[in-house]
Amino acid sequence: MRGVAVLGSTGSIGVSTLAVLKRHPDRFRLVAITAGSNADRLAQQQAEWRPAFASLANGNGNGGTAGRAALLEAATHPDVDIVVNAVVGFAGLEATLAALWAGKRVALANKESLVTGGPLVERARLEGGGELVPVDSEHSAVLQCLSHAAAPCSRIILTASGGPFRDWEADRIATATVEQALCHPTWRMGSKISIDSATLANKALEVIEGHYLFGLPYDAIDVVVHPQSIVHGFVEFADGSVLAQLGYPTMELPILYALTHPERLGDAGVRRFDPVAAASLTFEPVRHEVFRAFALGLAAGRQGGLAPTAFNAANEVAVARFLANQLAFGRIAEIIETVLARFPGGPVSDLGDVQEADAWARAVAESLI
Numbered sequence: 176m177r178g179v180a181v182l183g184s185t186g187s188i189g190v191s192t193l194a195v196l197k198r199h200p201d202r203f204r205l206v207a208i209t210a211g212s213n214a215d216r217l218a219q220q221q222a223e224w225r226p227a228f229a230s231l232a233n234g235n236g237n238g239g240t241a242g243r244a245a246l247l248e249a250a251t252h253p254d255v256d257i258v259v260n261a262v263v264g265f266a267g268l269e270a271t272l273a274a275l276w277a278g279k280r281v282a283l284a285n286k287e288s289l290v291t292g293g294p295l296v297e298r299a300r301l302e303g304g305g306e307l308v309p310v311d312s313e314h315s316a317v318l319q320c321l322s323h324a325a326a327p328c329s330r331i332i333l334t335a336s337g338g339p340f341r342d343w344e345a346d347r348i349a350t351a352t353v354e355q356a357l358c359h360p361t362w363r364m365g366s367k368i369s370i371d372s373a374t375l376a377n378k379a380l381e382v383i384e385g386h387y388l389f390g391l392p393y394d395a396i397d398v399v400v401h402p403q404s405i406v407h408g409f410v411e412f413a414d415g416s417v418l419a420q421l422g423y424p425t426m427e428l429p430i431l432y433a434l435t436h437p438e439r440l441g442d443a444g445v446r447r448f449d450p451v452a453a454a455s456l457t458f459e460p461v462r463h464e465v466f467r468a469f470a471l472g473l474a475a476g477r478q479g480g481l482a483p484t485a486f487n488a489a490n491e492v493a494v495a496r497f498l499a500n501q502l503a504f505g506r507i508a509e510i511i512e513t514v515l516a517r518f519p520g521g522p523v524s525d526l527g528d529v530q531e532a533d534a535w536a537r538a539v540a541e542s543l544i
């Protein structure tokens with residue numbers, strides 16, 4: 176019986192995580208939940224699950240704490256073995272660090288933790304004795320392929336659905352509406368990651384995440400567009416052999432695997448794969464010149480240091496403004512590009528550096544809008 180904290184329990188991944196836990200009451204006990212500001216849903220979850228700790232990060236919660244302290248308290252709760260970090264954005268970083276320093280397993284959906292604080296996360300994992308297991312389906316696919324391998328891999332290939340604008344002309348994409356951008360062809364997700372999937376910034380975040388998770392150089396991480404979202408990731412070995420992980424799009428499998436890795440539980444309760452029903456699986460290159468946010472994110476990753484933090488912050492600001500109908504879709508990449516061009520760079524030495532770079536990039540992005 177393992178104690179679980181779900182940070183961001185009211186969101187898309189949070190709700191899916193609770194569905195997974197519900198199917199395995201003999202294996203997991205929900206100890207702590209946190210939400211941002213959805214007090215009603217948090218109250219419903221609290222009534223149903225009766226966790227020892229529940230709190231709103233953006234308000235006064237039942238745990239008697241507020242703001243970041245709520246996240247940190249849940250992440251380090253003594254009865255918690257596994258922290259599912261399903262918070263969206265930079266707000267999730269500190270909880271990832273605290274959980275790893277406290278020796279917990281972190282089932283990481285919050286990719287922004289690794290993008291903005293990769294070296295700090297790695298240090299916390301090594302020195303705190305915690306474990307980091309990805310929830311992202313692409314990284315879960317890679318981990319599942321690697322878990323059966325006796326040799327290190329030479330390359331990974333992450334798949335991307337291509338988002339709602341995969342085959343649109345650049346001019347049409349530039350003026351896409353919020354409704355169009357949120358209409359993802361294969362996944363139902365929170366609004367921020369849905370927009371990131373439409374710009375393909377999400378795939379750049381995932382490449383940076385993969386760089387830190389698997390210790391691979393950027394030249395060893397490729398991305399391919401795969402509109403059916405059936406193959407989640409490929410792993411290539413030195414001899415040229417390639418393994419892939421497949422399944423219909425559902426986050427419940429990668430969430431369950433992040434809880435049980437390297438074990439597998441009997442039945443995840445998901446639709447069984449049928450290759451005939453899946454029919455044709457197709458693959459295309461990413462249109463780098465059209466999806467500029469993707470190219471900018473990769474460049475920031477390769478630059479390293481605090482550049483991915485600036486990329487992430489500029490993207491978070493631009494996406495929030497787009498969702499509020501205050502920015503055209505086409506300007507998201509433009510804002511990111513200008514922020515990165517002005518960013519002086521620097522190394523990631525401690526959390527203060529990262530917070531400073533994040534605040535700087537947010538301020539510049541806001542001034543541009």
Ligand SMILES: NC(=O)c1ccc[n+]([C@@H]2O[C@H](COP(=O)([O-])OP(=O)(O)OC[C@H]3O[C@@H](n4cnc5c(N)ncnc54)[C@H](OP(=O)(O)O)[C@@H]3O)[C@@H](O)[C@H]2O)c1
Pocket residue numbers: 182183184185186187188189209210211212213214232233246260261262263264266284285286287310311312362363364365366367368426
């Ligand atoms: N959704 C997917 O299928 C998917 C797949 C792979 C990876 N991910 C990653 O998983 C993370 C969560 O994505 P999501 O789609 O589940 O997002 P979401 O539906 O927007 O949920 C985000 C959760 O974080 C909470 N939250 C928001 N701002 C917060 C803050 N400042 N402090 C504390 N909590 C805060 C929200 O609370 P309230 O709603 O109560 O405000 C909500 O519970 C993201 O990093 C995303 O990239 C998602």
